[in-house]
Amino acid sequence: MSEKILSRAAGTEAKANDFVMADIDYAMAHDGTSVLAVNAFKEMEMKKVWDPSKIVIPFDHIAPANTETSATLQKEIREWVIEQGIPNFYEVGEGICHQVLPENGFALPGKLIVGADSHSCTYGAFGAFATGVGATDMAEIFATGKLWFKVPESFRMTVEGSLSKGVYAKDLTLYLIGKTGIDGATYKAVEFYGQVISELSVAGRMTLCNMAIEMGAKTGIVPPDKKTFDFLNKRAAAPYEPVYADPDAVYVKELTYYADDIEPQVACPHQVDNVKPVGEVEGTHIDQVFIGTCTNGRLEDLEVAAAVLKGKKVAVRTIVIPASRTTLLAAIENGTMETLLKAGVTLATPGCGPCLGAHQGVLGEGEVCISTANRNFKGRMGKDGFIYLASPATAAASALTGEITDPRSV
Numbered sequence: 001m002s003e004k005i006l007s008r009a010a011g012t013e014a015k016a017n018d019f020v021m022a023d024i025d026y027a028m029a030h031d032g033t034s035v036l037a038v039n040a041f042k043e044m045e046m047k048k049v050w051d052p053s054k055i056v057i058p059f060d061h062i063a064p065a066n067t068e069t070s071a072t073l074q075k076e077i078r079e080w081v082i083e084q085g086i087p088n089f090y091e092v093g094e095g096i097c098h099q100v101l102p103e104n105g106f107a108l109p110g111k112l113i114v115g116a117d118s119h120s121c122t123y124g125a126f127g128a129f130a131t132g133v134g135a136t137d138m139a140e141i142f143a144t145g146k147l148w149f150k151v152p153e154s155f156r157m158t159v160e161g162s163l164s165k166g167v168y169a170k171d172l173t174l175y176l177i178g179k180t181g182i183d184g185a186t187y188k189a190v191e192f193y194g195q196v197i198s199e200l201s202v203a204g205r206m207t208l209c210n211m212a213i214e215m216g217a218k219t220g221i222v223p224p225d226k227k228t229f230d231f232l233n234k235r236a237a238a239p240y241e242p243v244y245a246d247p248d249a250v251y252v253k254e255l256t257y258y259a260d261d262i263e264p265q266v267a268c269p270h271q272v273d274n275v276k277p278v279g280e281v282e283g284t285h286i287d288q289v290f291i292g293t294c295t296n297g298r299l300e301d302l303e304v305a306a307a308v309l310k311g312k313k314v315a316v317r318t319i320v321i322p323a324s325r326t327t328l329l330a331a332i333e334n335g336t337m338e339t340l341l342k343a344g345v346t347l348a349t350p351g352c353g354p355c356l357g358a359h360q361g362v363l364g365e366g367e368v369c370i371s372t373a374n375r376n377f378k379g380r381m382g383k384d385g386f387i388y389l390a391s392p393a394t395a396a397a398s399a400l401t402g403e404i405t406d407p408r409s410v
């Protein structure tokens with residue numbers, strides 16, 4: 001799939017390990033990285049971006065701004081966006097970039113999409129070749145619409161069977177990362193197949209592809225199907241052409257896993273591949289629960305948490321942050337938000353929240369958080385904090401007890 005997408009975008013036959021110069025279909029930078037990209041763009045003495053309609057700028061990482069400095073930087077980007085005539089600008093409160101792009105139809109099958117954010121691989125859930133780039137690469141794209149790529153080799157990961165009760169896309173994802181290791185798929189394009197993947201919702205596929213980078217992958221891709229097309233119906237920002245792997249496509253590794261082996265999983269501090277079945281860490285004391293992020297802040301995630309918390313009260317502070325305004329509105333409309341608020345959770349503005357340790361729930365010295373995010377690096381949510389990663393169900397079950405809890409037991 002990657003070779004086909006990069007061949008089309010480069011206008012030449014692209015095979016694994018070739019270097020190609022490719023035309024970018026959509027380029028994203030958020031409040032955190034647009035500052036650096038725009039500075040580099042100006043240093044290159046560029047005046048106009050290549051195509052304002054292909055650039056998407058959401059404000060999500062520190063939104064609303066937490067200090068005068070970040071407010072001033074955001075002000076400068078707003079001015080640049082107006083000066084460049086970029087129509088796809090999403091203000092504070094619209095949501096996380098990796099939710100905002102799919103919701104607005106920019107994550108499309110067969111497209112080459114880059115974002116100045118490592119989790120841009122999320123859009124692979126729609127059959128795109130999507131990857132994160134550095135801010136100076138983004139400046140080059142702003143200027144020319146092109147970027148060089150080394151065409152990745154591909155892995156084929158198949159997951160057979162059906163996920164059992166209490167086991168979700170996040171558990172599947174953590175399980176695969178635990179098996180692969182944080183550098184087990186370095187620079188590979190990982191294609192996902194099998195019954196479990198077909199049965200995943202679009203949101204679940206986004207959770208999976210979002211974390212492809214956490215096994216080192218250049219990108220993760222799910223072949224588009226009816227669910228993908230239904231999601232894109234009336235939403236697609238442009239016409240698109242899905243691509244699929246040929247039956248004789250070359251994979252450097254083919255791996256098969258079985259859903260029956262997958263229980264609720266927890267990634268323990270301080271590495272994402274430090275994954276254990278929940279039973280091994282049950283009873284671990286927690287100080288905070290965080291349900292949100294580009295990994296698990298979507299409507300179905302909030303619904304799962306609400307089903308666990310319905311009619312009960314949380315035992316520890318629990319922060320819930322919907323991935324987007326659209327998600328928040330849907331959760332209000334269907335009663336999910338009322339259930340969560342009655343259970344005692346704290347709601348914050350759609351965006352990244354405390355995920356990267358800037359605001360809205362950073363940890364104190366020695367504090368422990370169970371989070372539905374994608375990274376548990378040392379110091380990420382606060383200098384001396386400890387982060388356990390889990391599904392929204394496990395996070396919500398743990399909120400009820402104040403310790404890590406198997407969601408199948410509540």
Ligand SMILES: CC(C)[C@H](C(=O)O)[C@@H](O)C(=O)O
Nearest residue numbers: 032033061116117118119356
């Ligand atoms: C701030 C940004 C560059 C960073 C990333 O690229 O991943 C952030 O989103 C993260 O999750 O750590």
Ligand code: SF4
Nearest residue numbers: 119293294352355356
């Ligand atoms: S929610 Fe977290 S992982 Fe996702 S883009 Fe924001 S900071 Fe990065």
